Amino acid sequence: MSGDLRGKAAAVGIGLAGIGAAPGYSHLDLTAQAVKIALDDAGLRPSDVDGLFASNLQNIFAPLNVGEYLGIRPKVTEGTQIGGSSPVAHLLWAVLALDAGLCDVALVCYGSNQRSAAGRLLSPSTSEPLIYEQPYGPRYPISSYALATSRHMHEYGTTREQLAAIAVAARGWAAMNPVAFMRDPLTIDEVLASRLVCDPLTVRDCCLVTDGAGAVVLTRAERARDLKADPVYLLGCGHAHWHRQISQMPDLTTSAAVDSGRRACEMAGMGPADIDVLELYDAFTITTLMFLEDLGFCAKGEGGPFVEDGRIGPGGSLPVNTNGGGLSCVHPGMYGIFTVIEAIEQLRGTAGERQVPGAQTAISHGNGGHFSSEVTAIWGTAATL
Amino acid sequence: MSGPDAQYAAFLAQGRLRLQRCGGCERHVFYPRVLCPHCGSDDLAWVDASGRGTVYATTVVRRRPEEGGAHNLCLVDLEEGVRMASRVEGIAPEAVTIGMAVSARIAQQEGDAIVVFDPS
Ligand SMILES: [Zn+2]
Numbered sequence: 001m002s003g004d005l006r007g008k009a010a011a012v013g014i015g016l017a018g019i020g021a022a023p024g025y026s027h028l029d030l031t032a033q034a035v036k037i038a039l040d041d042a043g044l045r046p047s048d049v050d051g052l053f054a055s056n057l058q059n060i061f062a063p064l065n066v067g068e069y070l071g072i073r074p075k076v077t078e079g080t081q082i083g084g085s086s087p088v089a090h091l092l093w094a095v096l097a098l099d100a101g102l103c104d105v106a107l108v109c110y111g112s113n114q115r116s117a118a119g120r121l122l123s124p125s126t127s128e129p130l131i132y133e134q135p136y137g138p139r140y141p142i143s144s145y146a147l148a149t150s151r152h153m154h155e156y157g158t159t160r161e162q163l164a165a166i167a168v169a170a171r172g173w174a175a176m177n178p179v180a181f182m183r184d185p186l187t188i189d190e191v192l193a194s195r196l197v198c199d200p201l202t203v204r205d206c207c208l209v210t211d212g213a214g215a216v217v218l219t220r221a222e223r224a225r226d227l228k229a230d231p232v233y234l235l236g237c238g239h240a241h242w243h244r245q246i247s248q249m250p251d252l253t254t255s256a257a258v259d260s261g262r263r264a265c266e267m268a269g270m271g272p273a274d275i276d277v278l279e280l281y282d283a284f285t286i287t288t289l290m291f292l293e294d295l296g297f298c299a300k301g302e303g304g305p306f307v308e309d310g311r312i313g314p315g316g317s318l319p320v321n322t323n324g325g326g327l328s329c330v331h332p333g334m335y336g337i338f339t340v341i342e343a344i345e346q347l348r349g350t351a352g353e354r355q356v357p358g359a360q361t362a363i364s365h366g367n368g369g370h371f372s373s374e375v376t377a378i379w380g381t382a383a384t385l
Numbered sequence: 386m387s388g389p390d391a392q393y394a395a396f397l398a399q400g401r402l403r404l405q406r407c408g409g410c411e412r413h414v415f416y417p418r419v420l421c422p423h424c425g426s427d428d429l430a431w432v433d434a435s436g437r438g439t440v441y442a443t444t445v446v447r448r449r450p451e452e453g454g455a456h457n458l459c460l461v462d463l464e465e466g467v468r469m470a471s472r473v474e475g476i477a478p479e480a481v482t483i484g485m486a487v488s489a490r491i492a493q494q495e496g497d498a499i500v501v502f503d504p505s
Contacts, residue, residue: 131390132416133470135499136458139446143458146444154442154483198458199445199479247460247470248416252442 009095010224010231013042013217020181030213031111038215043228051076051103053090083368084334088375092237111213112332144246144370146198151252162304163285164191169313174324176354207326214337236378238263257294257374264376279339281367282325336366389417397498405429415467436489
């Protein structure tokens, strides 16, 4: 049944804005800049948008603020906030609404000025105290991911060096991405020697704090073929969440990505072996490692050995986080939309120096909260339909 | 009448660590709720907890000295099959290890009674 949505919608426009630092601009300014680029890319105008899928960390009613700013009066609107995976999650509702004829042009967007507006975001950890964890002084979200890392190391012998290899691979990709925020060379020893934030995670195991915005425009597949850009088709999308707070996560070494990934693969009629490029939400080095396992690219517990030899970096056999990821490219509070934009860039073949030759399929995997919400999307070129 | 959070806190204030146990599926439940997350039953009754647990995961939160310094944060699996966030006291935060046997103790923090653990 879910296969009915395979290839029904396509991304026809993408836009990035304010990647890194954009002092003086609000999150809505940055969002609008990204939307302008995405609509121009598609050859469409704001007045063409009738499906709005907007999230951010600064407005509780994000679609209302974004719609008002852009002058969009959507027929279908969606802003479910499940953390950094939200824009990836919105893709499923976008394709459903497009396929049902409820809207014709869907805009998925996100923006934040987290770096320049430091301390002025809606912080889930202060606006929503988790009363059974808060007394023990967590440093959200890092301490939650540190706990998961401790457990993975304990159960599977995963090492800090193996985790550091993930940060080094991301930096290698970032070096080839002109918009990435951190592009200087990085070594495993440098990661290991950097400041511990929550053991065993150092500051280099943690994502950046940047500004940035992203926008993606989608239409039904038949219209997509008539627009300016090469369409990239949404082949599958799956959601899953099992918990909110880390103390309620059933097994700290396995995320709900096992479910979201399986659902996305079922819709796409594909498996891990069919995927050319992976964009995995790397808030921390442990997230990349666990998603490689949970999405089936290696067996549970084998993520450490899997990444330690440069396999996921430039020149490796499995390209992962080709824009440099949240670790080295951009991480403005929520990173999900950037997994989508980089996947589309790679499948269009327009990723420049970091282009994966001949890429036909890609995964965008979003994560939110504390390994809480997991959303997997699978994309393909026209050749995969 | 008060809800389950307040009841749990009131027991702690009396020096008692109590958990809910479900009459529907006989599993223990933490954090306190009005519905069992395992079976959906609303038949949840308070029972005394053993206080015996094992460290499931642990970290050291590296705060600056002016923010209180480095401290332990861990997840403890209680013998009853529930997991709670807490900290192990009485040893260096780095010395807390996964698998360590620990015992619950009720401590006072900023006017609230909270559960912490000691190596047992
Ligand atoms: Zn029950």
